[in-house]
Amino acid sequence: MASAEAHLEAEALPPISEGDMNEIRAAVEKGDLTAAATKAHEILANEEQIQLHIAVTGESGSGKSSFVNAMRGLQDHEEGAAEIGVTETTMECSPYPHPQHSHVIFWDLPGIGTPKFRPDTYLKQVHFDHYDFFIIISSSRFTCNDATLAKAIQARGKHFYFVRSKVDQDVSNERKLYNEEGVLKAKGKQATEIRPQRYDEMAVLASIRQDCERNLARLGIRSPQVFLVCRDDFSMMYDGPRLLKTFLDDLPSEKKLSFLRCLAITSREVVRQKKKELMKYVWLKSLASCGASAVPIPGLSTAVDIAILVTSLKEYCRTFGLSEESLQKLAEQVNKPVKELKAVIKTPLHHEITKDLVIKLLTKSIGSAVQYPLLVLKVIPVVGWVIGSLASAAISFPTTFFLLKNFLSDAAADAERVLQKALEGTTQKSHLWS
Numbered sequence: 001m002a003s004a005e006a007h008l009e010a011e012a013l014p015p016i017s018e019g020d021m022n023e024i025r026a027a028v029e030k031g032d033l034t035a036a037a038t039k040a041h042e043i044l045a046n047e048e049q050i051q052l053h054i055a056v057t058g059e060s061g062s063g064k065s066s067f068v069n070a071m072r073g074l075q076d077h078e079e080g081a082a083e084i085g086v087t088e089t090t091m092e093c094s095p096y097p098h099p100q101h102s103h104v105i106f107w108d109l110p111g112i113g114t115p116k117f118r119p120d121t122y123l124k125q126v127h128f129d130h131y132d133f134f135i136i137i138s139s140s141r142f143t144c145n146d147a148t149l150a151k152a153i154q155a156r157g158k159h160f161y162f163v164r165s166k167v168d169q170d171v172s173n174e175r176k177l178y179n180e181e182g183v184l185k186a187k188g189k190q191a192t193e194i195r196p197q198r199y200d201e202m203a204v205l206a207s208i209r210q211d212c213e214r215n216l217a218r219l220g221i222r223s224p225q226v227f228l229v230c231r232d233d234f235s236m237m238y239d240g241p242r243l244l245k246t247f248l249d250d251l252p253s254e255k256k257l258s259f260l261r262c263l264a265i266t267s268r269e270v271v272r273q274k275k276k277e278l279m280k281y282v283w284l285k286s287l288a289s290c291g292a293s294a295v296p297i298p299g300l301s302t303a304v305d306i307a308i309l310v311t312s313l314k315e316y317c318r319t320f321g322l323s324e325e326s327l328q329k330l331a332e333q334v335n336k337p338v339k340e341l342k343a344v345i346k347t348p349l350h351h352e353i354t355k356d357l358v359i360k361l362l363t364k365s366i367g368s369a370v371q372y373p374l375l376v377l378k379v380i381p382v383v384g385w386v387i388g389s390l391a392s393a394a395i396s397f398p399t400t401f402f403l404l405k406n407f408l409s410d411a412a413a414d415a416e417r418v419l420q421k422a423l424e425g426t427t428q429k430s431h432l433w434s
């Protein structure tokens with residue numbers, strides 16, 4: 001476990017209402033720790049119920065279902081994947097919850113502009129209000145239907161994103177015009193005037209992006225932004241990482257954690273963002289664990305609700321891909337023995353989180369709680385100082401606080417090491433969001 005002191009920087013608050021915060025503060029000031037813990041419980045339970053509905057739309061055959069599968073980390077052939085095909089396949093709005101985080105739901109919508117789904121009635125037919133934001137996909141130039149749809153979404157005050165799919169095909173087609181050394185083969189005036197003499201993938205991508213943006217501007221979309229993706233290695237390649245970051249930046253703060261939970265660990269930045277968001281909830285979890293269900297821990301002078309801690313540690317493992325299933329999947333993806341990935345992990349895996357393990361970790365973190373109680377009060381905003389004045393919480397609160405905080409930091413560090421190991425010796429680079 002990392003030292004307690006190392007992680008003691010002032011914590012940001014989770015996105016909870018002022019009313020909820022005042023209720024907690026008032027309960028603690030009255031010395032009613034049970035009421036404060038019950039409120040913390042309620043806030044956490046509500047957070048877990050937050051759903052995120054993401055609509056994926058666009059013309060028939062543009063790659064919507066493939067995109068939904070990519071976002072859910074599924075190959076097209078895997079169980080539970082959306083049906084894909086070269087003929088029109090998606091005829092109704094189909095929900096696809098993320099396999100590990102079912103509160104994030106991707107909606108595979110039917111293509112716009114087919115006889116059954118006319119542009120003027122489309123948004124009503126697909127129940128517009130249901131979605132948090134829209135992704136409009138095109139595999140070539142965006143059409144008039146796409147632009148009409150974007151304007152209608154914008155007029156109703158929601159975000160939309162233009163995604164240009166199948167960019168791997170364009171890159172591969174363009175590459176064929178160059179020889180193995182990357183020198184342009186085509187000699188015609190047409191080819192040489194519009195292409196550089198040496199192959200340059202970034203230039204190819206920039207030109208597709210500019211073409212899409214120009215075409216959207218012509219259709220009346222102001223300052224359009226287009227993201228180029230392909231379904232394979234979606235979150236690592238082309239504009240995939242930038243697209244995910246943009247979704248995250250645009251989401252209201254109360255929905256960020258839901259989205260972050262389901263992001264694959266593809267960069268150190270993803271790990272950092274997940275950790276940062278989860279950290280905001282640590283003090284609430286600690287508070288909830290001091291509530292009515294807290295029971296004395298044999299051998300420790302503290303009473304704690306162990307079940308909350310078990311659930312929280314399991315959540316950290318799931319969010320950072322530290323489970324047998326996730327590691328196995330990653331090992332297959334990068335073609336490495338799972339043993340190699342596991343060798344860099346220092347924290348217990350998801351299935352190893354038990355009541356006994358938590359009691360062992362509590363014993364360790366009680367040392368930090370005794371050693372740094374004042375620091376805890378300093379870094380936990382709003383309620384820290386009042387909690388410190390309550391005898392019943394004086395030890396259990398900082399003890400669980402340190403346990404959760406340290407486990408979270410260690411799990412994040414493990415996730416970074418696993419990522420590094422997974423990418424070692426491959427040509428794939430971890431993309432940073434920048």
Ligand SMILES: Nc1nc2c(ncn2[C@@H]2O[C@H](COP(=O)(O)OP(=O)(O)OP(=O)(O)O)[C@@H](O)[C@H]2O)c(=O)[nH]1
Binds near residue numbers: 059
């Ligand atoms: N090379 C390549 N092919 C893709 C990509 N995305 C989708 N495809 C292929 O494009 C075809 C259509 O993909 P779908 O995902 O079924 O398209 P859709 O928009 O859901 O189609 P409908 O449901 O009929 O409206 C399939 O053959 C996919 O394999 C991609 O990024 N790269």
Ligand SMILES: [Mg+2]
Binds near residue numbers: 066083084089090
């Ligand atoms: Mg489809």
